[in-house]
Amino acid sequence: MTLSELKDILEASILVGNEHLNREFDKCGASDLMSDILAGLSEGCVLLTGLTTVQAVRTAAVAGVGAIVFVRDKTPPQAVIDLARTEGIPLLTTPFSMFISCGRLHANGITGLSGMR
Amino acid sequence: MTAFIKSFSIKKRDFVRAGEASINVQNILKSLNMDHKLIRRIAICGYEGEMNAVMHGGDGILTVEIDTGRIILDIADNGDGIENIELAMQKGYSTATEEHREMGFGAGMGLPNMKVNSDMLSVESEKGKGTHLHMEFYVSTD
Ligand SMILES: Nc1ncnc2c1ncn2[C@@H]1O[C@H](COP(=O)(O)OP(=O)(O)OP(=O)(O)O)[C@@H](O)[C@H]1O
Ligand SMILES: [Mg+2]
Numbered sequence: 001m002t003l004s005e006l007k008d009i010l011e012a013s014i015l016v017g018n019e020h021l022n023r024e025f026d027k028c029g030a031s032d033l034m035s036d037i038l039a040g041l042s043e044g045c046v047l048l049t050g051l052t053t054v055q056a057v058r059t060a061a062v063a064g065v066g067a068i069v070f071v072r073d074k075t076p077p078q079a080v081i082d083l084a085r086t087e088g089i090p091l092l093t094t095p096f097s098m099f100i101s102c103g104r105l106h107a108n109g110i111t112g113l114s115g116m117r
Numbered sequence: 118m119t120a121f122i123k124s125f126s127i128k129k130r131d132f133v134r135a136g137e138a139s140i141n142v143q144n145i146l147k148s149l150n151m152d153h154k155l156i157r158r159i160a161i162c163g164y165e166g167e168m169n170a171v172m173h174g175g176d177g178i179l180t181v182e183i184d185t186g187r188i189i190l191d192i193a194d195n196g197d198g199i200e201n202i203e204l205a206m207q208k209g210y211s212t213a214t215e216e217h218r219e220m221g222f223g224a225g226m227g228l229p230n231m232k233v234n235s236d237m238l239s240v241e242s243e244k245g246k247g248t249h250l251h252m253e254f255y256v257s258t259d
Contacts, residue, residue, distance in 0.1 A: 033218070035226035038161050039233075051221040055168075058136035059221070062143065062160040079133075087140075 001025055001108065003067055003090060006046060009104050010094040012069060016081050017090025023066055028105050029113045030098055034059040040113035048101050052076035054083055061087040071098045120183050121145075127170045127177040127194065132220060135171040138179040139163035145181070146188075151256070158234040159188060159254055165227040166192035166250050172217050173197075174248050190235075190252040199242040206232065206240070 004021040007014060014021075029037050030048040034055060037047060043064040049056055052074050060068055067090040070076065075093055084091045094101055111117050123145065125138035143160040163179060170177040175196030182189040199205045206228050213223025232238050235252040242248040 032221060033224040033226075034221040035165065035224040035230060038165065039224075039226050039230050043157065049221075053220055054133060055136060055221050058140060058164065061140055062136070062157075062164045064157055 001110070003046075003092075005108075006067075006069075006105070006110075007092055009108055010069060010092070010096060010101055012092040012094040015075065015091040015093060016085050017067070017088075020067070020088070020090045023090070025066060026109075026111060027113055027115065028102070028110045029065075030102050037065065038063050041115075042113055045113055046105075046110075048098060048105075050074060050098065052080060054080050056080070057083045057087060057089060057091075060084075060089050065089065067092065069094055069101065071096060071101050120185070122180065122182045124178050124180040127167055127179055127192075129171060129175045129177075129194075129196065131171060135168055136164055139167050142179070142181045142190075149183070151188075155188075155254060155256065159190060161234050162231045162238075162252050162254075163190055163192070165230050166190070166252075168222060169227055170194035170196070170248070172213065172222060173199075177247075186256055186258060187236075188254045188256065190254070191250065192252075193247065193249040195247040198244045198246050198248055199240070200244050202240050202242055 003023045025046045027045040029045050032051050044066045047065045047068045069092045073095050146156045174194035177194030180191040208229045209225040211223045211225035217223045236255045237253040239251045
């Protein structure tokens, strides 16, 4: 699905990266621990996390993550948004919890990092 | 003959800048049009090592060296060192504090990730004497 569809499914708002709404996603990694994402096949995935620090964006840049969605309406500081702009990583925020966000994406055909559902 | 060598400083407990050195290395390798998967492996190893120095170690230096047929990453810090390297290499082993976990670290996966993503990893560390990681990545010439 495109980032635009993913945004609708999660009733999310986009904080930065409107120009990437056509980016395609089929995998999701959900974690607040960055090494879990770095250890997985996270290239091109969407990252669901509650972590709103610069390290979430640097992890995404290093691992090649295609977008980050912050759960529970969390919004990162401006410096994090600026870094994401530089790195070309769209940031979104959803009102849903991690559990509900995962469930909605899973129900719409998104797989885990390994490709399993 | 070494074609290129560059060093970056790492500052203990500087959680805002932590990871910048590895992003810089990633950008250098991208500008040299290196293999995408190779760059990702190197960036992951650099980042895990850099975060470890910042969180568990001390001030340090990250050096990238582009050699014929291989890329070398050295990460050295002057921190307290690793007491038991064998234990530290195990998946899930972590001495991370609550503060570290709140910042997204402490899965105990950093060193195992470096092992998997490098072609060669050596860890030299002694309690009280700091830590030196040496990693090599071979560039296939086909
Ligand atoms: N540079 C270092 N100086 C001192 N101790 C270290 C250093 N690097 C690693 N360690 C020790 O080894 C343990 C395991 O490191 P590892 O990177 O695998 O996991 P972690 O940093 O705790 O969690 P993660 O990397 O998954 O966020 C650390 O918890 C720490 O006790
Ligand atoms: Mg670590």
